[in-house]
Amino acid sequence: MNTNRQVLRPVSTLRQQVIEGLRLCITDLTFRPGDRLIERELCEMLGVSRTLIREALSQLVAEGLIQNIPHKGPIVAVITQTEAKGLYEVRAALEALAGSHFTLRATLEQREALTSALEDLRKLKSNQSDEATLLFLKQKAKFYDVILEGAANPVLTDMLRLVHTRVMMLRATTLSQPGRLEQSYEEIAEIVEAVKRNDPDAAALACERHVQQAEKLAVEVLADIP
Numbered sequence: 001m002n003t004n005r006q007v008l009r010p011v012s013t014l015r016q017q018v019i020e021g022l023r024l025c026i027t028d029l030t031f032r033p034g035d036r037l038i039e040r041e042l043c044e045m046l047g048v049s050r051t052l053i054r055e056a057l058s059q060l061v062a063e064g065l066i067q068n069i070p071h072k073g074p075i076v077a078v079i080t081q082t083e084a085k086g087l088y089e090v091r092a093a094l095e096a097l098a099g100s101h102f103t104l105r106a107t108l109e110q111r112e113a114l115t116s117a118l119e120d121l122r123k124l125k126s127n128q129s130d131e132a133t134l135l136f137l138k139q140k141a142k143f144y145d146v147i148l149e150g151a152a153n154p155v156l157t158d159m160l161r162l163v164h165t166r167v168m169m170l171r172a173t174t175l176s177q178p179g180r181l182e183q184s185y186e187e188i189a190e191i192v193e194a195v196k197r198n199d200p201d202a203a204a205l206a207c208e209r210h211v212q213q214a215e216k217l218a219v220e221v222l223a224d225i226p
């Protein structure tokens with residue numbers, strides 16, 4: 001394994017850095033669903049002790065990103081169709097609430113940041129390469145950061161970020177489907193337009209529709225996986 005993801009110290013934040021490093025390896029598909037996670041190789045990749053790796057793996061098991069398989073050890077979690085549907089149902093409800101709250105509570109500066117984040121997505125929507133898909137995902141995460149900051153509900157933020165982490169693997173797969181980047185952009189643009197009209201109900205509905213479209217595609221993708 002030649003990927004170098006060695007974390008930087010200080011020691012006080014080292015455990016969290018290891019957790020975030022492994023989480024990133026999963027969400028950016030360095031490790032794919034079903035891949036075995038071998039402690040010795042993870043220690044070499046991140047440049048930390050086996051104790052820290054085990055603590056990080058335990059945390060990611062709790063988050064649902066990793067599964068412990070008897071006689072095999074930890075693997076990247078494999079999401080079933082049923083689990084995916086459940087995750088997307090929860091995501092739709094939470095994002096609808098976030099969109100509504102943002103419309104009602106966001107400052108002028110936060111609204112301008114949302115428009116700017118949308119423009120950054122527009123620049124990426126026509127490129128269908130794997131690199132562009134990952135960049136789109138990263139920029140989309142920034143878009144949601146703006147939404148959640150403006151929604152001003154820390155509990156909602158924590159819950160939605162956990163769901164986003166769980167579905168990140170599926171999002172990378174669905175966005176790579178032909179035409180999905182442009183479709184996703186148009187759906188997000190509808191959210192921004194509703195915000196600009198100061199219509200919280202329309203913003204919530206646009207958020208919900210966006211997630212429902214993603215769910216439909218994710219379920220189709222999972223159906224094709226043997």
